[in-house]
Amino acid sequence: MGNMKLNLKIWRQAGPNDKGQMKDYPVSNVSEDMSFLEMLDVLNDDIVRKGDDPIAFDHDCREGICGSCSLFINGEAHGPGKGITTCQLHMRRFKDGDTIHVEPWRAQAFPVIKDLATNRSAFDRIQAAGGFVSINTSGNLVDGNAVPIPKDDADKAFDAATCIGCGACVATCPNGSAMLFTAAKVSQLSLLPQGKPERKRRALAMVEQMDKEGFGNCSNTGACEIECPKNISLEHIARLNREYLAATVTKE
Amino acid sequence: MITVPAKRTYRLAEVSANIIDQCVAQGVPFARDYGGLLDNRSFGGVQVSRTFYARGQTGQQLLLGAYSALMRQVGKGAVQMYDRHEMLDVVVVDGKARGIIARNLITGEIERHGAHAVLLCTGGYGNVFFLSTNAMGSNVTAAWKAHKRGAYFGNPCYTQIHPTCIPVSGTHQSKLTLMSESLRNDGRIWVPKNIEDAKAIREGKKKGSDIAEGDRDYYLERRYPAFGNLVPRDVASRAAKERCDAGFGVNKTGEAVYLDFSAAIERYGKLEANVKKIENPSKEKIIELGRAVVSEKYGNLFDMYENIVGENPYDHAMKIYPAVHYTMGGLWVDYNLQTTVPGLFCLGEANFSDHGANRLGASALMQGLADGYFVIPYTVGDYLADDIRTGPIDTKRPEFDAAEKEQKDRINHFLNNKGTKPVDDFHRRLGKVMWDKCGMARNAQGLQEAITEIRQIREEFYRDVRVPGKNSEFNQELEKAGRVADFLELGELMCMDALNRNESCGGHFREEYAETDGPQQGEAKRDDANYAYVAAWEWTGDAGKANLHKEALVFDEVKLTQRSYK
Structure with a gap:
């Protein structure tokens, strides 16, 4: 164990209907090698031994790929540092004696489950509305090399495909908009020949679902791009807008 | 057949x-x-x-x-x-x-x-x-x-x-991060040749870059010239353990080896200089060009490493160690x-x-x-x-009643147990027993000890675990309690299985069963006459009393041989 001392202010909320409040948790023996979540593990261990209720937070892979962890730390989605998720944030970014505010994602479409854990199933429903290519596993397939894909297109599609659906874009957006998430999914598939046949239907359906879920509108503040742990570019929002416009204009 | x-x-x-x-x-x-x-x-x-x-x-x-x-x-x-x-x-x-x-x-x-x-x-x-x-x-x-x-x-x-993971940094560690295996395409794995150098590195008196080329032991390339750094995972992992156990580890804990990209950076830099038609490029220019290539291939992994370890892997060779x-x-x-x-x-x-x-x-x-x-x-x-004619399954049947009651009883036991220690405490202890005695290398004595220790931990777990809160809420400690209870039974079966298999094969390496001489000295020694079977264990009501069934592995067209990576 290390010797950093920190003053944590953590959001506690018993359930979706509870009002919730910030509570103080002083912690000591924090090592700079710990990840932020490991620091919370140490705190929770202590809380359980004292017989209290540990702090609930979502996490799973702890290597930045599952999109579960979702803490708003000192006013930033996934805390300080660029291109990382909360689980990839390490305590060496903080100093002995720091006060750290820890809150859940705050957005109308992401209700709190408990403490720092939120329900992000709205993203599932956006995906289900059109974030796919309509093919079955019938074995009736064409060779993956039958349609050559220019490397540039494949690379751009890949950049969009790195979205892990964590919701940092929504949490950080002053409007609670899910445009960066939706744009990443639409962009990935509309750049690849396999996704092109359904592009109009996809853009319309996913945007419609996004609005239905209660996400706000995009006003181009660009905050999402800055906080995205996968550095997904605003260009994808521009592409979604073009896809959506084209689909609307040519709708039958 | x-x-x-x-x-x-x-x-x-x-x-x-x-x-x-x-x-x-x-x-x-x-x-x-x-x-x-x-x-x-x-x-x-x-x-x-x-x-x-x-x-x-x-x-x-x-x-x-x-x-x-x-x-x-x-x-x-x-x-x-x-x-x-x-x-x-x-x-x-x-x-x-x-x-x-x-x-x-x-x-x-x-x-x-x-x-x-x-x-x-x-x-x-x-x-x-x-x-x-x-x-x-x-x-x-x-x-x-x-x-x-x-x-x-x-x-x-x-x-x-897996051989390429970021080493453990302390007791707070909650999981280990895999660095993609693709890194072994371009990285060379080594430890110092001289044990004094390894010691100096561990004490912080020397750095990897201070070790001259001739004083480095690229042990995979040395032992397995045909496959080099791309030997299978079990072989690479055991070789790392062998060097670290012998005292050549290169971090504070002594459980790390270097994964070094300097050769790849230089090689790619030279190629890039040719492509860009730069004549007589300086060493600095070559490294600059080479780093750009490596960054394009593995940039995200290098960034991830730097975040976790706090050291720039372009300047210092990465440190890695095997992990489950x-x-x-x-x-x-x-x-x-x-x-x-x-x-x-x-x-x-x-x-x-x-x-x-x-x-x-x-x-x-x-x-x-x-x-x-x-x-x-x-x-x-x-x-x-x-x-096709069965119709919907009736979930009011007594079998459903019984199964549901069993689960509710278990949950109630955890919640009402007036224990003192959190679930992770027991999980960590189980993990350490498994890693030390049923991990990269196993032997009969260690496995027998492990079985005894796991039983003790299991007994203590049910007696002394503390699970806060109630069932009717989002209760992550309760989730963990149920899972660790099952791991505590599985761990014993794993040790029993490892103890039963008196041979070494693939990921299962029994120290008693290694080649003692010849070109394959120190490598896994199978016993095809007695163990060419799948061990399928049947639960009989108690962990540790499982029944062994054998499914024979029969080969007609190909013959079982030893694969050489030398």
Whole structure:
């Protein structure tokens, strides 16, 4: 164990209907090698031994790929540092004696489950509305090399495909908009020949679902791009807008 | 005669080519070459470039492809998803799997789900070691409960330890991070030749870059000239352990080796200088150009490393150490992926099939996708055909009552237990026993000790675990308690299996069974005459009293030989 001392202010909320409040948790023996979540593990261990209720937070892979962890730390989605998720944030970014505010994602479409854990199933429903290519596993397939894909297109599609659906874009957006998430999914598939046949239907359906879920509108503040742990570019929002416009204009 | 395991693997090879086509069609952005065709690269255990990939996150992209295909079915209403639910038991009626008991993780409600068939796609059990590269939520509970309801458990001791992970930094460690195996394509693994140098590095008096080229021991290239840094994972892991145990480790704990990209940076830099028509480039220019190439290939991994370790891997060689990554063992299944309980199927890492004692790079993805996309759609239909007139399954039957009560009783025990220690405390202790005595190297004495220690931890766990809160809420400690209880039984079975197998093969290395001389000295020594079988364990009501069934491995067309990586 290390010797950093920190003053944590953590959001506690018993359930979706509870009002919730910030509570103080002083912690000591924090090592700079710990990840932020490991620091919370140490705190929770202590809380359980004292017989209290540990702090609930979502996490799973702890290597930045599952999109579960979702803490708003000192006013930033996934805390300080660029291109990382909360689980990839390490305590060496903080100093002995720091006060750290820890809150859940705050957005109308992401209700709190408990403490720092939120329900992000709205993203599932956006995906289900059109974030796919309509093919079955019938074995009736064409060779993956039958349609050559220019490397540039494949690379751009890949950049969009790195979205892990964590919701940092929504949490950080002053409007609670899910445009960066939706744009990443639409962009990935509309750049690849396999996704092109359904592009109009996809853009319309996913945007419609996004609005239905209660996400706000995009006003181009660009905050999402800055906080995205996968550095997904605003260009994808521009592409979604073009896809959506084209689909609307040519709708039958 | 062709035995079932061989037939299954043959089928996997047959359908594997479809996987890439299927995933391309789903919109998975595989790497493409400039000609627009799919690109390939090399991987551990092979000497040719034949692996399709998506930068350093192939598995993640294949998963997202499968997720999008699933969400399409959810959108259509063909599949109903129960996220944030955990399966707690299988319900068996008249010898057939007829449903499950599940807990809604948000409300705590215990639910009954009736079914004509149950498919487990619940992943591996590497987290029995506490520290592994698995996600924190990965657990054995669904598979273990199926085992306790009659499904045999195949080869539980076969565990893959991956060589390229970030070393443990302290006791707070919650999981280990895998650095993609693709790094071994360009990185060279070494430790100092002189033990004094290793000691100086551990004490912080020297750095890796202070060690002259001639004083470095590229031990994989030395021991395995044909495969070099691309030997299979088990071989690379054991070689790292061997050097570190001998005192050549290069971090504070003595459990780390270098993965060095300086040679690759220089090589790529020279090529790039040629491409850019730079004549007589300076050493600095070469390194600058080479770093740009390496950054393009592995930039995200290098960034990840720097975040975790706090050291720039372009300036200092990376430090790595093996960590638990994959479990080849799992529920025994037949050719149709059906367990020994009719109607209960098991797919992917959760089953034992296809990889034997040692899985090669990329083939977990291959097996998981083949099982799900191309095998089960046909085999489950064959089973369901006989149940076409069965009608809905009645979840009010006494079998459901009994299974539900059992789970509720267990939950109540945990919540009402007036213990003193959190769940993780027991999990960490179990993990340490498993890692020390049933990990990269095992021996009979250690395994016997491990069994005794696991029983003690298990007994203490039920007596002294503290689970706060109540059932009717989002209670992550309660979730963990149930999972660790199952790991505490599984761990014992793994040790029993490792103790039973008096040979070394793949990921299972028994120190007593190594080649003592000849060109393969120190390598794993199999005993094909006595152990060419799958060990399928049957639960008999008590951990530690499982019955062993043997499924023979018969080879007609090929003969069993020792593979040499020298």
